Amino acid sequence: xxxxxxxxxxxxxxxxxxxxxxxxxxxxxxxxxxxxxxxxxxxxxxxxxxxxxxxxxxxxxxxxxxxxxxxxxxxxxxxxxxxxxxxxxxxxxxxxxxxxxxxxxxxxxxxxxxxxxxxxxxxxxxxxxxxxxxxxxxxxxxxxxxxxxxxxxxxxxxxxxxxxxxxxxxxxxxxxxxxxxxxxxxxxxxxxxxxxxxxxxxxxxxxxxxxxxxxxxxxxxxxxxxxxxxxxxxxxxxxxxxxxxxxxxxxxxxxxxxxxxxxxxxxxxxxxxxxxxxxxxxxxxxxxxxxxxxxxxxxxxxxxxxxxxxxxxxxxxxxxxxxxxxxxxxxxxxxxxxxxxxxxxxxxxxxxxxxxxxxxxxxxxxxxxxxxxxxxxxxxxxxxxxxxxxxxxxxxxxxxxxxxxxxxxxxxxxxxxxxxxxxxxxxxxxxxxxxxxxxxxxxxxxxxxxxxxxxxxxxxx
Numbered sequence: 001x002x003x004x005x006x007x008x009x010x011x012x013x014x015x016x017x018x019x020x021x022x023x024x025x026x027x028x029x030x031x032x033x034x035x036x037x038x039x040x041x042x043x044x045x046x047x048x049x050x051x052x053x054x055x056x057x058x059x060x061x062x063x064x065x066x067x068x069x070x071x072x073x074x075x076x077x078x079x080x081x082x083x084x085x086x087x088x089x090x091x092x093x094x095x096x097x098x099x100x101x102x103x104x105x106x107x108x109x110x111x112x113x114x115x116x117x118x119x120x121x122x123x124x125x126x127x128x129x130x131x132x133x134x135x136x137x138x139x140x141x142x143x144x145x146x147x148x149x150x151x152x153x154x155x156x157x158x159x160x161x162x163x164x165x166x167x168x169x170x171x172x173x174x175x176x177x178x179x180x181x182x183x184x185x186x187x188x189x190x191x192x193x194x195x196x197x198x199x200x201x202x203x204x205x206x207x208x209x210x211x212x213x214x215x216x217x218x219x220x221x222x223x224x225x226x227x228x229x230x231x232x233x234x235x236x237x238x239x240x241x242x243x244x245x246x247x248x249x250x251x252x253x254x255x256x257x258x259x260x261x262x263x264x265x266x267x268x269x270x271x272x273x274x275x276x277x278x279x280x281x282x283x284x285x286x287x288x289x290x291x292x293x294x295x296x297x298x299x300x301x302x303x304x305x306x307x308x309x310x311x312x313x314x315x316x317x318x319x320x321x322x323x324x325x326x327x328x329x330x331x332x333x334x335x336x337x338x339x340x341x342x343x344x345x346x347x348x349x350x351x352x353x354x355x356x357x358x359x360x361x362x363x364x365x366x367x368x369x370x371x372x373x374x375x376x377x378x379x380x381x382x383x384x385x386x387x388x389x390x391x392x393x394x395x396x397x398x399x400x401x402x403x404x405x406x407x408x409x410x411x412x413x414x415x416x417x418x419x420x421x422x423x424x425x426x427x428x429x430x431x432x433x434x435x436x437x438x439x440x441x442x443x444x445x446x447x448x449x450x451x452x453x454x455x456x457x458x459x460x461x
Contacts, residue, residue, distance in 0.1 A: 166427060
């Protein structure tokens with residue numbers, strides 16, 4: 001039975017101190033607005049994070065997950081940079097009370113915890129800052145501060161971002177309704193700093209019924225991604241890692257993993273050698289405790305840089321791999337002309353369940369050398385960002401709800417992905433999740449589907 005989501009009271013005032021141009025900032029909540037003071041050199045700017053959702057429910061420690069959904073459907077907070085600075089009396093950070101945690105976690109995600117700042121800019125803005133449109137680059141805090149300073153007066157969005165968090169939020173929303181079974185317990189572990197953005201990230205996930213279990217890193221800084229979108233829908237991304245790729249492994253982490261049914265490891269974590277060592281330890285604990293281990297490919301260049309590390313994890317620990325067609329070919333060292341069917345079949349000789357998405361052309365699920373084609377769910381595309389994350393949530397939900405065949409599970413995943421593609425933003429909305437969960441429950445109860453391939457039944461996973 002799902003435990004109640006015991007939400008800790010949120011402090012009205014946060015303070016932190018870090019290197020110049022990075023933080024030395026504070027957040028003060030006033031009604032539904034948070035003021036984030038952030039220094040740019042010698043001049044202070046103020047981020048205004050206006051939250052539409054009432055904060056009253058945060059103080060109620062007995063709210064059930066499904067009771068919060070309608071209020072917490074808005075994932076992005078509006079942010080405005082302004083010159084106005086208010087004199088505020090600093091207060092100490094009050095430590096939040098521990099959540100009432102469930103006995104077991106249905107899914108625990110291990111990944112990068114980064115706050116996304118997204119806004120609309122023109123080509124001249126990118127040119128002035130010397131940014132190549134449509135690229136993704138890692139930046140240090142000085143360049144991050146320079147870009148945010150250039151956005152002085154702009155309005156943009158702040159969200160608890162990341163590919164893995166998209167998947168976990170969608171899964172929590174699919175599993176937050178009584179149809180199909182008890183509410184799913186979904187959590188994430190990673191690394192946030194002891195700064196206001198770390199508190200922002202944890203609170204946003206909690207409001208989406210995803211528990212963030214890792215303690216803040218003392219004196220650490222939360223990672224951010226600045227997403228600059230131009231009128232031609234090109235996204236230019238600037239990633240500041242902060243502490244986001246550091247994973248602390250201790251007895252507490254070991255205890256959490258031993259009580260987890262499915263562990264999902266985000267591929268972006270493979271960028272750092274020390275983190276890779278930690279991932280191997282965590283995967284071993286998961287395997288020893290009987291949990292399934294899933295790995296997300298994340299990025300082609302990440303696979304190319306850490307090819308051997310990915311394969312060591314996949315061959316020795318992984319039960320599930322999520323990839324798009326380009327990433328699947330990169331795992332196989334196949335050329336771009338090679339069909340995704342071939343890479344799905346090849347990977348499924350090494351990993352029990354392989355999920356490969358191929359954009360508007362559909363997707364494939366591979367088991368024991370066979371590839372099952374899943375047709376795309378029809379939709380009018382609005383924003384394709386986050387489609388793969390949504391698809392993965394459908395696969396995980398199908399497994400946890402006892403889907404008896406691959407075709408039904410893949411069809412659900414395709415519908416979840418199509419729903420996200422047909423909207424603006426990367427997060428599955430609460431009302432859509434309820435509709436999809438009800439439809440899936442009906443199909444599971446009323447249909448006895450025939451196996452499409454000899455390995456179609458997935459109970460052996």
